[in-house]
Amino acid sequence: MTRLVVLGSGSKGNALALIHDGVTLLVDAGFSAREIRRRALAAGVPLDRLAGIALTHEHGDHSSGAALLARDLGAPILCSDGTWDRLHAKVGRARHLRLTMTAAVETGPFRVESAGTSHDAAEPVALAISTTGASVGVAYDLGRPTAAVRYLLRDRSALVLEANHDDVLLRTSGYPPVVQQRIAGAGGHLSNRVAAELLGELVHPALAFVVLAHLSERCNSEQHAREAVAPALEAAGFAGELHVALQGAPTGPFQLRPRGAQASLGRVQVS
Numbered sequence: 001m002t003r004l005v006v007l008g009s010g011s012k013g014n015a016l017a018l019i020h021d022g023v024t025l026l027v028d029a030g031f032s033a034r035e036i037r038r039r040a041l042a043a044g045v046p047l048d049r050l051a052g053i054a055l056t057h058e059h060g061d062h063s064s065g066a067a068l069l070a071r072d073l074g075a076p077i078l079c080s081d082g083t084w085d086r087l088h089a090k091v092g093r094a095r096h097l098r099l100t101m102t103a104a105v106e107t108g109p110f111r112v113e114s115a116g117t118s119h120d121a122a123e124p125v126a127l128a129i130s131t132t133g134a135s136v137g138v139a140y141d142l143g144r145p146t147a148a149v150r151y152l153l154r155d156r157s158a159l160v161l162e163a164n165h166d167d168v169l170l171r172t173s174g175y176p177p178v179v180q181q182r183i184a185g186a187g188g189h190l191s192n193r194v195a196a197e198l199l200g201e202l203v204h205p206a207l208a209f210v211v212l213a214h215l216s217e218r219c220n221s222e223q224h225a226r227e228a229v230a231p232a233l234e235a236a237g238f239a240g241e242l243h244v245a246l247q248g249a250p251t252g253p254f255q256l257r258p259r260g261a262q263a264s265l266g267r268v269q270v271s
Contacts, residue, residue, distance in 0.1 A: 002134040003253040004158055007031070007039040009213040010247030013061050014140065016160060017045045019253075020131040023108045026053045026069070027127060027138050030061040033068035043250035047073060051108030052097065054078040056117075057124035057141060058086040070094040078105055078112055082123020099125055101148070115148040117141065120187035128152050134256030136160065140214040143186040145198045153202055157256045158209040160245070161199060163229060164189035165219035173219050183219070192220065192228035199229060203236035209254045210238070213245040 007015040013030040017040065024046055029036055040047050050073045053066050063083075067090040070077050076095040077084070084096050097105050099114040106112070109132065114125040119141045126139035126149045137153035139145075140162030153159060170180055170191075182188050190198075199210060210233065212225045222244045230242055245251045 002131045002256040004136055004160075004209070004211075004256060005043045005045050005250055005252040005254075006160065006211055006213065006245040007036060007043065007045070007250050008247055009140070009160075009245035009251075010215055011061065011217055012247055013064070014214060015039070015065070016138065017043075018110065018129055018131070018136060019045060020109045020133065022046060023049045023051050023110075025051045025108065025110045025112075025129060027129065028056055028062040029053050029065040029069055030059075030063060031065050033065040033072065036065045036069060039250055043253065049108075050075040051110055052076045052078050054099070054112055054127055054129070055083055055087075056127060056138070057119065057121035058083045059121055059141070062141070063087060067094065076107060078107065080114070080123035080125050083121070083125075086122045099127075113152060115152040116146070117149060118143040118146060118186050120182070126152055128156060134158070136256070140164075140190070142190055143188040145190070145194065150198070150201065153198075155204060155206075156202075157206060158211070158254060159199070159202060159207065160211045160213050161195055162190040162214040163192045163195040163212040163220070163225040163244075164214050165216045166192050166221075166224040166228070169221075169224065170216075170219040175218075183216075189214065189216070192225050195225075196229045196232035199238075200232040200236040203233060203238045205239075206257065207238065208240040208257050209243065210240065211243045211245050211251065211254075215244065215247070217247070
């Protein structure tokens with residue numbers, strides 16, 4: 001059995017956990033090590049058997065707790081060479097498992113694949129993590145959904161996808177034009193509208209969960225994100241559950257169906 005728990009997601013920090021047969025893989029560690037431990041305990045996520053910490057990129061809201069957790073728990077850090085080069089001075093003797101665009105990496109019961117993303121970081125990636133029972137795609141901090149990311153995210157049991165901002169709220173946010181351009185640009189973040197379009201392309205019968213992540217506190221809301229995405233999912237025939245990840249508390253757990261199992265037929269379930 002595979003479980004997915006989003007420990008928190010937003011501008012102030014991002015981390016999620018996959019648990020399979022009592023072994024955990026963290027994806028991003030954008031809170032302090034102490035805060036990640038606190039949230040993991042509250043959500044019933046075991047950290048005593050940590051297969052690794054997979055990082056999408058080096059920005060602090062995705063990596064700030066990785067070094068201490070890796071050292072304390074003896075876990076490897078899975079990341080691209082570009083991310084490792086930016087972080088290696090902090091991680092000390094932590095073991096690096098290289099994520100490349102050409103080969104999967106296995107650690108514990110998890111198989112991790114990656115694809116480069118369009119974001120203003122050293123070598124950012126989207127991730128797909130598979131177990132014997134399920135497969136989860138994780139993509140945030142991507143200014144544009146490239147063909148490689150689209151390919152990586154297809155046929156997954158669950159998707160955790162950025163829905164960072166509402167276009168109108170961004171334009172009326174009071175941010176300087178240069179900041180608005182950075183957020184909405186190719187190296188920035190995915191809007192609700194583009195997230196909805198991408199998810200419409202990725203719907204398939206076995207997609208059980210969609211979790212919208214990395215919402216901007218200033219330029220988005222749960223209501224705006226849901227109202228943009230839910231119609232696109234329903235139009236594509238999505239029969240699973242739509243959730244919005246919280247910044248201040250864990251979201252989930254979600255029990256992931258074995259590959260090949262169909263989601264129950266019906267309307268999109270929103271919570």
